[in-house]
Each structure stands twice: as structure tokens, then as C-alpha cells.
Amino acid sequence: MAGRIHIVGSGAIGKALAVCLLNAGKDAVLVRTSVDGEPDKTETIRLNLPYNGRLFANVTIKTFSSLDMAHGIFIVCSKSFVNEMIALKLTNFALNAPVILLQNGLNVERAFVNKGFTQLYRCVLMVTSQFEGESELRFRPVAACPIGIVAGNEDLSAHMVEHLHTSWFPFRCEDQINKFVWQKVIINCIFNSICPLLETDNGVFHREPAAMQIADRIIKECVDVSVHSGIELNIKDVRAAFLLVSRAADGQIISTLQDIRNKRPTEMESLNLEVAAIAHSGGLENKVNITRTLGELTALKSILNR
Numbered sequence: 001m002a003g004r005i006h007i008v009g010s011g012a013i014g015k016a017l018a019v020c021l022l023n024a025g026k027d028a029v030l031v032r033t034s035v036d037g038e039p040d041k042t043e044t045i046r047l048n049l050p051y052n053g054r055l056f057a058n059v060t061i062k063t064f065s066s067l068d069m070a071h072g073i074f075i076v077c078s079k080s081f082v083n084e085m086i087a088l089k090l091t092n093f094a095l096n097a098p099v100i101l102l103q104n105g106l107n108v109e110r111a112f113v114n115k116g117f118t119q120l121y122r123c124v125l126m127v128t129s130q131f132e133g134e135s136e137l138r139f140r141p142v143a144a145c146p147i148g149i150v151a152g153n154e155d156l157s158a159h160m161v162e163h164l165h166t167s168w169f170p171f172r173c174e175d176q177i178n179k180f181v182w183q184k185v186i187i188n189c190i191f192n193s194i195c196p197l198l199e200t201d202n203g204v205f206h207r208e209p210a211a212m213q214i215a216d217r218i219i220k221e222c223v224d225v226s227v228h229s230g231i232e233l234n235i236k237d238v239r240a241a242f243l244l245v246s247r248a249a250d251g252q253i254i255s256t257l258q259d260i261r262n263k264r265p266t267e268m269e270s271l272n273l274e275v276a277a278i279a280h281s282g283g284l285e286n287k288v289n290i291t292r293t294l295g296e297l298t299a300l301k302s303i304l305n306r
Contacts, residue, residue, distance in 0.1 A: 003071055005164070006031055008086055009078030010061060012129040012255070013102065016139045017077060019047045020169040022057040029060045033078045033086060036063045046136045049168065064089045073160060074099045075123075079259075080108040080270045087111040098160055100147060104188045105270025106181065106278070109150050120150040121157060122177050124184045127169060128202070128249040130258060142248040144170035148177020182231045186222040187242045189272045190215045192256040193294035196266075196301060199257070203250030206243055214290070215242065221288045225279045256298065263306045268299040 005021055005028040007014045014030055021028040032038075040062050047055040074094050076086055080103045090099065090112075098119040101109055112120050126143040147161055158173055165171045174180055191202055194214060198204065204211045219238050226233045256266045272295025279288040 003027075003073060004029065006062075006067065006070060006072060006074045008074055008076045008090075009033055011077065011079070012131055012137055012258075013125065013127070014075075014077035015045050015059065016047055016127070016129040016137050017075065017102070017169055018059045019045050019055050019057040019137075020166045021164070022059065023055050023168070024166040026163070027072075029062055031062050031064065031067065033064075033082055037065050038063055040066055043135055047139050047168075048132065048137065049139055050141075055168065067093060070094065071097065073097070073163065075102050075164070076100065077102045079103070079265070079267055080105045081265055081267060083108055083111040087115045087117070090117075091115050098152070098156060100160065100164075101150075102145070103270075104184065104192075105267055106185050106274040108270055113150065117151065119152045119156065121147055121152060121160070122150055122181060123147045123171070124174075124177070124180045126184075126245075128245075128252045130253050130255075138252070139168075140249055140252060141169060142245050144172040146172055146174030146177060146180050148174045148180070150177075179231055179233065182222075182226045182229075183233060183238055183241060185271060185275065186219055186226070186233075186238055187245055188267075189222055189275060189291055189295070190218050190242065191245075191254045192267065192271055193291075193298045195254040196257040196260055196298050197294065201250065202246055202252045202254055205246040206250070212243075215239075217290050218294070221291045222275055224287055225275055225282070225284055228282050228284060229278060256302075260298075260302050260305050264302075266299060266302045268295045268302070271295065273299070 008031045010030045010032045018028050096118050100121045100123050102123045124146050126145045128140045132138050161171045161173050223233045223235050259266050272291050276288050276292035
């Protein structure tokens with residue numbers, strides 16, 4: 001598949017993806033979601049990789065108003081709480097274009113499904129990225145990011161993976177994407193609540209047994225909800241995947257803590273609180289007390305900090 005890659009969301013993940021794609025010779029641009037109508041601009045972005053590697057790229061940054069009659073792939077890397085707005089904007093020119101949601105959370109595709117997008121895909125983030133300066137990022141890949149179908153076809157999914165994959169920011173096809181979505185949601189329910197509340201980095205769980213004990217309780221709660229929802233997960237597998245991320249992201253600050261510090265909203269609604277809502281609808285509301293409470297505390301901390 002050829003065509004321009006539009007990366008919707010100019011945060012730490014979107015900018016890292018743009019740098020990797022441009023260094024691989026792809027035609028990629030960033031699209032800002034926070035403003036519209038401004039002229040296009042170019043930003044030189046540096047990506048600091050593991051083992052002292054570095055990538056640089058001059059990235060074109062556009063707004064929705066400059067995407068009239070745009071063609072190609074659309075990768076949504078923004079926070080999920082703006083999906084209603086993004087889906088509305090993209091209906092003007094991308095209703096039948098491939099749209100990949102590179103986001104954390106459960107049911108983040110709902111706004112796009114409701115608006116009738118015909119080529120819609122979910123991707124599970126298996127990388128970490130944080131700003132070290134205005135145009136400098138610390139980027140750590142953990143594993144290849146799986147892409148699966150919400151609405152579309154397998155051949156197009158495979159072409160997109162081939163088009164997007166780089167050695168720095170890898171992708172792969174996945175035919176059981178909902179299983180991986182749930183597993184990553186459970187991992188994020190832990191990182192995105194405990195790390196902001198403790199004001200610490202992602203590596204705390206493999207360093208501190210007491211932190212891992214709390215994580216184990218969340219894993220148990222969330223796996224019970226996933227199984228009740230028809231997604232068969234294994235506690236040992238989720239725990240192993242979680243610790244893999246904790247070790248690979250040692251020293252990295254989770255996005256929710258970055259958001260709180262920068263007085264921005266968090267994604268708790270699509271993480272802990274969405275798991276709690278699903279549990280409530282299935283009669284399991286008393287089975288997710290820790291997951292729900294930590295999510296509520298994190299959301300409250302975000303509100304109070306603003």
C-alpha cells in the first residue's frame with residue numbers, strides 16, 4: 001500500500017512514530033488536534049533510542065483544515081478522550097480510508113464505529129515515549145505493536161503493517177486483537193494509576209515487591225472481568241507481559257503522570273473506570289474494588305492538579 005501516512009496527534013507517541021517513518025523513507029505528516037486553521041509548519045525532532053542511538057527528522061505538522069481531500073492512511077495517536085472530535089473531523093474525507101487507532105483503552109473505537117468508518121483497525125501500543133525537551137523524546141520499544149481488524153479486511157491489514165513497520169517502531173498482524181487489547185488495558189490499569197499516585201516511574205514494579213503485590217491484585221480483578229466478557233486471559237501470561245514492560249520502561253514516566261504534571265486530562269475513563277463499568281454491567285461490581293478505586297483516585301488527582 002502506498003500513500004501518505006497521516007499521524008493524528010502530535011504527542012510523544014505521534015512524534016516518535018513520525019521520526020521513525022521518515023527515517024525509513026515513508027511519506028508521513030503529523031496532524032495537530034488541539035488547534036485548527038493554523039499554517040503548516042516544520043519541526044526538527046530528535047529521538048533518543050536505547051543504547052545511545054539517535055534519530056532526527058524534519059517533521060511537517062498540519063491541522064485538520066489543511067487535509068481537504070486527503071488520501072492515504074490515518075493513524076490516530078491522540079488520547080482517546082478526543083476521539084469523538086477526531087471521528088467527526090475525519091468523516092469529511094476519511095470515512096472510507098484506512099484508520100488505525102494506536103491508543104490505549106477499552107472501546108476507544110466506539111466513536112468511529114458509530115460514524116460508519118469502513119476500514120477501521122485497532123493497534124496495541126507496545127512502546128514507551130516521553131518528552132525530554134520541547135523537540136526531544138526518549139523512546140523505548142518493548143515489542144512489535146499488533147494491528148487487528150475492527151471493520152475491514154485481512155489483506156489490507158497486512159499491507160498496512162508492511163507499510164508502517166520499521167526496525168525502530170515495529171508492527172505486526174494480529175487476528176485476535178481483542179485479547180491483546182484487554183491484556184494491554186490491564187497493564188495500563190496498573191501503570192496509569194499506581195505510578196501517578198506514587199509519583200514514580202514504570203520500573204517500580206520489578207524493583208519493589210510491595211508495588212508488585214498491588215499489581216497482582218489488579219491483574220486478578222481485571223482478568224476475571226475479561227473472562228466474564230468472553231476474552232480468555234491467563235493471569236501468569238498477563239503478569240509476565242506486565243513485568244516485561246516494567247523492565248523495558250525502567251526510568252520512563254507513564255503518560256498519565258506526564259498529563260497530570262502538565263495539567264491535562266487523563267485516560268482513566270477508558271482504562272480503570274471502563275473496566276469497572278463493564279464489571280458493573282456484568283454483576284461483578286464488587287470484584288474490581290482496587291482497580292476502580294485507584295482509577296477514581298488518579299482521576300481526582302488530575303482534576304485537583306488542574
